[in-house]
Each structure stands twice: as C-alpha cells, then as structure tokens.
Amino acid sequence: MRELTIEQAASLLKNKDNIIVLMHKSPDGDAVGCAYGLSLALRAIGKKAEPLCGDEIPKDYDFITNIFEHQEFEPEFVVSVDLATTALLSGKAAEFSEKIDLCIDHHASNTGYAKEGYVDGKIASCAEIVMEVIKCFLPDITKEIADALFTGICTDTGCFKYASVSPSTHRAAAELMEYGADSKYICRRIFDTKSKEKLAMERMILDTLIYDSDGKIALVCITKEIMEKSGALQGDTDGIAAIPRQIEGVKIGVTLKEKENGEYRFSVRTGDEIDASSICKNFGGGGHRAAAGCTIFADFETAKEKMLIACRQALEENA
Amino acid sequence: MRELTIEQAASLLKNKDNIIVLMHKSPDGDAVGCAYGLSLALRAIGKKAEPLCGDEIPKDYDFITNIFEHQEFEPEFVVSVDLATTALLSGKAAEFSEKIDLCIDHHASNTGYAKEGYVDGKIASCAEIVMEVIKCFLPDITKEIADALFTGICTDTGCFKYASVSPSTHRAAAELMEYGADSKYICRRIFDTKSKEKLAMERMILDTLIYDSDGKIALVCITKEIMEKSGALQGDTDGIAAIPRQIEGVKIGVTLKEKENGEYRFSVRTGDEIDASSICKNFGGGGHRAAAGCTIFADFETAKEKMLIACRQALEENA
Numbered sequence: 001m002r003e004l005t006i007e008q009a010a011s012l013l014k015n016k017d018n019i020i021v022l023m024h025k026s027p028d029g030d031a032v033g034c035a036y037g038l039s040l041a042l043r044a045i046g047k048k049a050e051p052l053c054g055d056e057i058p059k060d061y062d063f064i065t066n067i068f069e070h071q072e073f074e075p076e077f078v079v080s081v082d083l084a085t086t087a088l089l090s091g092k093a094a095e096f097s098e099k100i101d102l103c104i105d106h107h108a109s110n111t112g113y114a115k116e117g118y119v120d121g122k123i124a125s126c127a128e129i130v131m132e133v134i135k136c137f138l139p140d141i142t143k144e145i146a147d148a149l150f151t152g153i154c155t156d157t158g159c160f161k162y163a164s165v166s167p168s169t170h171r172a173a174a175e176l177m178e179y180g181a182d183s184k185y186i187c188r189r190i191f192d193t194k195s196k197e198k199l200a201m202e203r204m205i206l207d208t209l210i211y212d213s214d215g216k217i218a219l220v221c222i223t224k225e226i227m228e229k230s231g232a233l234q235g236d237t238d239g240i241a242a243i244p245r246q247i248e249g250v251k252i253g254v255t256l257k258e259k260e261n262g263e264y265r266f267s268v269r270t271g272d273e274i275d276a277s278s279i280c281k282n283f284g285g286g287g288h289r290a291a292a293g294c295t296i297f298a299d300f301e302t303a304k305e306k307m308l309i310a311c312r313q314a315l316e317e318n319a
Numbered sequence: 320m321r322e323l324t325i326e327q328a329a330s331l332l333k334n335k336d337n338i339i340v341l342m343h344k345s346p347d348g349d350a351v352g353c354a355y356g357l358s359l360a361l362r363a364i365g366k367k368a369e370p371l372c373g374d375e376i377p378k379d380y381d382f383i384t385n386i387f388e389h390q391e392f393e394p395e396f397v398v399s400v401d402l403a404t405t406a407l408l409s410g411k412a413a414e415f416s417e418k419i420d421l422c423i424d425h426h427a428s429n430t431g432y433a434k435e436g437y438v439d440g441k442i443a444s445c446a447e448i449v450m451e452v453i454k455c456f457l458p459d460i461t462k463e464i465a466d467a468l469f470t471g472i473c474t475d476t477g478c479f480k481y482a483s484v485s486p487s488t489h490r491a492a493a494e495l496m497e498y499g500a501d502s503k504y505i506c507r508r509i510f511d512t513k514s515k516e517k518l519a520m521e522r523m524i525l526d527t528l529i530y531d532s533d534g535k536i537a538l539v540c541i542t543k544e545i546m547e548k549s550g551a552l553q554g555d556t557d558g559i560a561a562i563p564r565q566i567e568g569v570k571i572g573v574t575l576k577e578k579e580n581g582e583y584r585f586s587v588r589t590g591d592e593i594d595a596s597s598i599c600k601n602f603g604g605g606g607h608r609a610a611a612g613c614t615i616f617a618d619f620e621t622a623k624e625k626m627l628i629a630c631r632q633a634l635e636e637n638a
Contacts, residue, residue, distance in 0.1 A: 160479045160492075161506040167493035173479075174486035174493070187480040192565045196534065199525070199566055206522040215515065246511045247518055 001103065001112035006129070009118045010136030012102055013042060016077035022100065023053040024083050025090035029155025029190065032061045034081035034104070034130045036068060037148035041134040044142065048073045054091025058235055060190055064148050077101050082126035082152075085111045104129055124164035127152025128172045143180030150181035151190070159191050201232035205240060211250075217311045218244035219254040219304070241291075245269035251318075252279070252311045256304060264296050264303040274314050282310045320422065320431035325448070328437045329455030331421055332361060335396035341419065342372040343402050344409035345554075348474025348509065351380045353400035353423070353449045355387060356467035360453040363461065367392045373410025377554050379509055383467050396420050401445035401471075404430045423448055443483035446471025447491045462499030469500035470509070478510050520551035524559060530569075536630050537563035538573040538623070560610075564588035570637075571598070571630045575623060583615050583622040593633050601629045 004012070013019070021039050023031040035051035042049035048071050057065050078096050083089070084107035086097040103114035106129055108121025123129055127149040134141060134149075141149075153173055157165050160173070177183050194202075201222075208221040222237055237257065245253030253269040266283070268276040269291050276292035277285075283306070285294020296303040323331070332338065340358050342350040354370035361368035367390050376384050397415050402408070403426035405416040422433035425448055427440025442448055446468040453460060453468075460468075472492055476484050479492070496502050513521075520541075527540040541556055556576065564572030572588040585602070587595040588610050595611035596604075602625070604613020615622040 154479075160473075160502075161510055163503040165496075165502055165506075167496045170489040170493035170496070174489035177484075177486045177489070183479075183484055184482040187484075191480055192561070193567055194565055195567045196530070199528070199562075203522065203525040203528075206518070206525070209518070209522075211515070242511070243518075246513055248512055248514045 001114050002116045004102075004116050004118050006118060006132045007136055009102060009104060009116075010133045012116065013047075013077075013079070013133070014045070014137045016101075017047050018073045018076040019047055019049040020075045020078045020096065021049060021051045022078065022080040022083060022089060022093050022096055023051060024088035025053070025055045025093075027053050027055060027057055028082075029061060030125050030127055030152040031082045032057055032064060033148040033150070033152030033155070034126045036064050037127065037145045037152070038079065038081060038104075038130050038134065040068070040142065040145045040148065041138050043071075044138055044145075052093050052096075054089060054093040061151065063185070063189065064144075064151060067144060079104065080114060081130060082106065084109050086113045104133060122166075124162065124166060124169045125153045125156035127156070128169060131172055131176065141176075141179040143182075146176040146179035146181035147186065150176040150183060151186055154183075154187060155190060159187060195232070195236070197231040197233070198236040201226055201230035201236055202240070202243075204230055205243070209244070212308055213312055213315055215247075215249045216251045216315055217254065217308065218247050218250045218252075219256065219308070220244050221304075222255065222257040224258050241267035241269055245271075251315065252276070254307060254311065256307070258300070262297050262299060262303075264298070264300070266294050266296065266303075266307055268292050268294075268307075268311075273318055279307075279310050279314050283307075320433050321435045323421075323435050323437050325437060325451045326455055328421060328423060328435075329452045331435065332366075332396075332398070332452070333364070333456045335420075336366050337392045337395040338366055338368040339394045339397045339415065340368060340370045341397065341399040341402060341408060341412045341415055342370060343407035344372070344374045344412075346372050346374060346376055347401075348380060349444050349446055349471040350401045351376055351383060352467040352469070352471030352474070353445045355383050356446065356464045356471070357398070357400060357423075357449050357453065359387070359461065359464045359467065360457050362390075363457055363464075371412050371415075373408060373412040380470065382504070382508065383463075383470060386463060398423065399433060400449060401425065403428050405432045423452060441485075443481065443485060443488045444472045444475035446475070447488060450491055450495065460495070460498040462501075465495045465498035465500035466505065469495045469502060470505055473502075473506060474509060478506060514551070514555070516550040516552070517555040520545055520549035520555055521559070521562075523549055524562070528563070531627055532631055532634055534566075534568045535570045535634055536573065536627065537566050537569045537571075538575065538627070539563050540623075541574065541576040543577050560586035560588055564590075570634065571595070573626060573630065575626070577619070581616050581618060581622075583617070583619070584612065585615065585622075585626055586610070586612050587626075587630075592637055598626075598629050598633050602626075 021035040023035045039049040039051045078100050079102045100114040103117035105119045106123040106126045110119045204226045241255040255267040257265040270276040277287045280292040280294035283294040340354040342354045358368040358370045397419050398421045419433040422436035424438045425442040425445045429438045523545045560574040574586040576584040589595040596606045599611040599613035602613040
C-alpha cells in the first residue's frame with residue numbers, strides 16, 4: 001500500500017466519482033459515522049457516493065441512517081474506513097475485498113490491503129482522521145456530517161473515557177460541536193438509553209456473578225436462557241464484558257457466553273498486571289493484553305472450571 | 320456581591336495570603352477539584368492556602384487528597400468554589416458563611432452571598448472557570464492541579480455526556496491533558512470502578528424495578544434492607560436515579576429511598592416533555608424541569624402509590 005498524506009487522500013477523492021465507502025461487519029459507531037459522514041461530504045461536492053456494509057446497521061445509529069437517501073450507480077472508486085483487514089468485510093462489502101483503492105484507518109494492525117492509504121494507529125477514532133480529510137475539500141462541514149463524525153469519536157472512546165483519548169480527540173469533538181454536532185442527543189442516545197429487554201438481561205446476568213481467588217477473579221454468564229427470557233438482542237451483550245472487570249479488586253474479569261451445541265465463548269478483561277491474551281491462548285484464542293477471547297467446547301461446568309483454572313494460574317504466575 | 324472579571328478575581332487572590340477555599344457539603348468532583356486545584360495553585364505562587372469542607376471527601380478522590388499536605392494558619396481571606404448558596408456549607412466550613420470574600424461559581428442560581436465574585440451559569444463545570452483564574456497568575460499549571468481540575472470537568476459533565484457540555488468544555492479538557500492531567504486514570508477511577516458492595520446494591524435495586532402506565536413510568540426502590548444487606552455506602556446511591564430514566568420509552572423515572580421513621584425521599588427524572596419539579600411540588604419538594612426531589616412521610620406502599628398517582632396525572636396533562 002502506498003502511503004499518502006491527509007491532503008493526498010483528499011485530493012484523490014476530489015478527482016474521483018461514483019464512490020463506494022466500505023464498513024466492517026458488525027459495524028460500530030466509528031465505522032458508521034465515518035462511512036456516512038464521508039459519503040455525505042462527497043455528495044456535498046457533487047459526487048455520487050454510497051456507504052456499504054454487509055451487515056445491518058444497529059438501530060442505535062438510525063439518527064444517521066434515517067436521513068440518508070440511497071443512490072444507485074456503477075462503482076468507480078472504492079474507499080474503506082476504520083477497516084483493519086479485509087477479513088472483516090462481510091456480504092456485499094466482501095465482494096470489493098480485492099478492489100480497494102483507498103484506505104483511511106486508525107488501526108496500527110492495518111494489513112495494508114489497499115492500493116493507497118492513510119493510517120495513523122495513534123488516533124483514538126477513525127472519525128478524527130476522516131474529519132481532517134473532509135476539511136481539505138469541504139471547509140464547511142454540515143450538521144449531518146458533524147453528527148456522524150462525532151458519533152464515531154464518542155463511541156470509539158467510550159465517551160472520552162478510554163486510554164486512547166488525546167488532547168486532539170477533545171479538540172476534534174469541540175470543532176464538530178461548532179459545526180453543529182448535537183453532543184447532548186448523541187451521548188444520551190448511545191450511552192444513556194437502554195431497552196427494557198437489555199436492562200432485564202443485565203439484571204439476570206448480575207445474578208450469575210461469582211467471585212474466585214479472594215475476589216481477584218469475577219465471572220458472569222450470558223446463558224441462552226437469559227437471552228430468551230429477557231428478549232434482549234445479540235448486540236445488547238456488547239458492553240457486558242466490562243462489568244466484571246470494573247469491580248474493585250478484580251484483576252481478571254471473565255464473561256462466558258453460551259452458544260449452540262456446547263460451545264462457550266469467553267471474553268477475558270484484565271488490568272495492567274495480567275495478560276488476557278496468554279490466558280486465552282491456552283484454549284486457542286487470543287487478542288490484546290487487556291482484552292482477549294477464546295472458545296471452549298464442553299459442558300457448562302467443565303468450560304467454566306477450565307477457564308477458572310487458567311485464570312488462577314495466571315494470577316499465581318503474576319504473584 | 321460586586322461582579323468581577325476573571326482577571327480581577329485572579330489579581331485579588333494574588334494580593335492576599337492565608338487563604339481558605341470552601342467546598343459545599345457532600346462534595347462532588349467539581350467541588351473537590353476546584354478547591355484542591357486552586358489551593359495548590361496559590362501555594363505554587365508562595366501563598367498559604369487550604370481547602371475546607373464540613374463533610375468527609377469521598378474516597379473516589381483520594382488521588383487528589385492523598386498527595387496534599389495540610390497547612391495551619393490564621394485565615395485572612397475566604398474563597399468559595401462551586402457553591403450556589405451558603406446553605407450548602409456544613410460543619411467547620413459553615414462558620415465562614417458570613418465571611419466569604421470571593422466566590423467563583425458556575426450556578427445560575429448563585430445567591431450572591433460573597434463580597435465579590437465571578438459567576439457564569441453557562442459553564443458546564445466550575446473547574447473550567449477556576450482554570451482560567453489560575454492561568455492569570457500561574458501560566459504553568461502543574462500535573463497535580465491539572466488532575467484536580469480535569470476531575471472537576473469530567474465529574475460535572477458525566478464524562479462529557481451532559482447537555483451542559485460546550486466546545487469550550489472539550490477545549491479545557493484538552494488543555495488540562497497537555498498540562499499533564501491523567502485522563503485515562505481519572506476516568507477509569509471515577510466512571511469504571513465499582514465496589515463489590517455497590518454492584519450488589521445495584522443488583523438488588525434492579526430487582527425492585529416496576530413499570531407503570533404502559534412503561535412510561537419506571538420506579539426503583541432503595542430500601543434500608545438493601546443498604547444493609549449489600550453493605551453499600553450512602554454515596555454509592557448517587558447514580559441510581561439515572562437508571563429508571565434511561566430505559567427506552569420511560570418518560571418519568573422515579574427512585575424511592577427509604578430513610579428512618581416512615582420518611583421516603585423521592586428523586587424524579589424526566590425527559591423534555593414532563594416537568595419533574597411540578598410533580599415534586601405536590602409534596603412540598605422542587606428542583607429543575609428534568610430532575611427534582613421531594614419527601615413523603617407515610618408507609619412504604621402509600622408513599623409509592625401517592626407518587627405514582629402524581630406521575631400518572633403529569634402524564635395525562637401532557638397527553
């Protein structure tokens with residue numbers, strides 16, 4: 001992949017038309033915000049442009065998608081946003097895997113799959129980069145674009161809470177609010193709204209909480225029964241893995257999710273001391289130091305006990 | 320109260336010594352951050368200065384208070400920060416109620432109790448104002464001051480979520496991070512850490528959740544039994560009132576807290592449509608349009624039913 005500057009990426013877009021903007025599967029706020037924000041900006045300078053995702057866009061973001069009118073055209077130029085690897089493309093978006101002209105991303109692990117690209121792994125959200133690109137060809141960002149990009153920033157930073165947040169993240173948020181981004185509405189919608197079903201699910205999951213190793217390990221279970229009884233959606237379980245880890249004194253937070261036919265998906269979250277990915281490697285999984293995952297095929301009690309043994313061992317090695 | 324500019328408030332402080340900085344009772348992060356941050360800044364220019372609160376500072380803020388060495392001196396000048404009215408002073412701080420020389424505040428409802436003051440009711444946190452004052456006499460804000468002021472901003476805005484957040488809030492946060500504020504640590508400590516007892520309390524409170532009026536009203540109870548069984552602290556209930564309101568479709572969220580001898584404290588939270596303060600006025604309480612409170616003396620079921628009747632009526636009037 002040839003590395004471009006922000007300005008070169010912008011002028012490339014300015015010289016093209018009929019542009020497809022690809023999002024990764026299970027799209028989050030940053031993917032949606034970047035793809036819709038960039039498409040709107042390209043349309044504002046007279047291009048045809050269309051975001052494309054293989055999966056459905058979660059309804060949390062309908063304030064971005066509902067006001068968007070779709071266009072039909074023969075694609076001539078393909079951009080990806082917030083996409084670390086083409087392995088994360090699904091459905092119709094995956095058909096463009098080999099044909100990505102330009103990549104704009106903030107993952108240090110970006111595989112360099114595009115012809116040309118701008119990648120900065122130190123930026124908290126891809127939306128901050130997309131904003132800089134847009135400003136090169138559209139000085140007056142509209143309220144709709146600002147809303148989309150602000151959504152990207154605040155979702156990828158847990159509303160400005162994560163370690164990745166830098167002074168420039170806050171400055172980008174300030175600038176987008178001046179362009180009209182409705183911070184109050186977006187934050188409320190995304191961070192302070194829960195369905196009755198999701199709350200019921202959380203309540204039942206809290207009932208499964210167990211502590212181990214003098215409270216240094218906490219484990220919660222998302223069983224099929226809880227999902228059925230509560231009526232919660234699959235996407236509603238996204239934030240659950242953070243719950244056991246945020247308990248005072250807990251060094252390893254484990255979330256077990258029951259799938260079909262004796263398959264149990266584990267999410268492991270740790271603080272600075274313990275390496276979550278090495279715990280998950282015992283079971284063929286992996287991830288980052290603070291957040292990793294793996295799958296164990298067994299009955300419920302065996303799967304849970306296997307994971308707890310691996311966690312206790314990690315604690316001992318660290319003692 | 321004579322109104323000062325930021326610069327005048329700063330030069331007043333520069334010309335005084337042996338300064339007491341008052342905090343309101345039940346101090347929150349903004350009160351603590353402003354009082355400790357300002358005291359540290361005054362010490363940095365050679366003054367004696369000491370924060371004063373009638374109540375204990377919650378241990379959430381021990382990263383600010385633990386590194387602070389106390390000084391003894393005869394007070395010569397008294398400043399209040401984040402204090403709307405002297406009615407909110409308690410204990411030793413209340414002894415200075417009539418002797419406040421300078422007030423720095425962000426409450427539009429400030430009663431003008433001080434000799435001189437700077438009050439801006441449009442600013443999201445008092446810490447943003449205190450930062451501007453400090454910058455007038457101390458251009459190089461230290462990491463410790465920055466941590467204290469950043470804590471003020473993020474706690475008073477629900478980590479940049481509330482309606483009060485403006486572009487200048489984000490810019491102040493960016494500036495404080497550049498002065499060394501540890502956003503990652505502070506946000507994690509305040510927003511992503513829960514004691515085992517607090518989590519146990521939340522779980523029991525969720526078990527009390529009831530819906531009324533087709534899910535437009537949600538009510539939770541904090542009973543004495545829950546507080547005893549969970550072992551949670553009184554301060555742990557602070558965020559509970561937000562839970563019923565954030566449920567999708569709920570227009571009125573009610574939290575009932577059982578006190579001694581048949582006293583029930585109600586917190587009422589509403590969206591844009593319903594006026595919470597008018598509901599609470601039925602019972603001699605009050606507050607803001609979106610957040611209000613009142614007390615009902617009765618047995619548990621009667622108190623709950625009285626409140627539900629008032630809420631149903633508010634819904635009907637709004638229908």
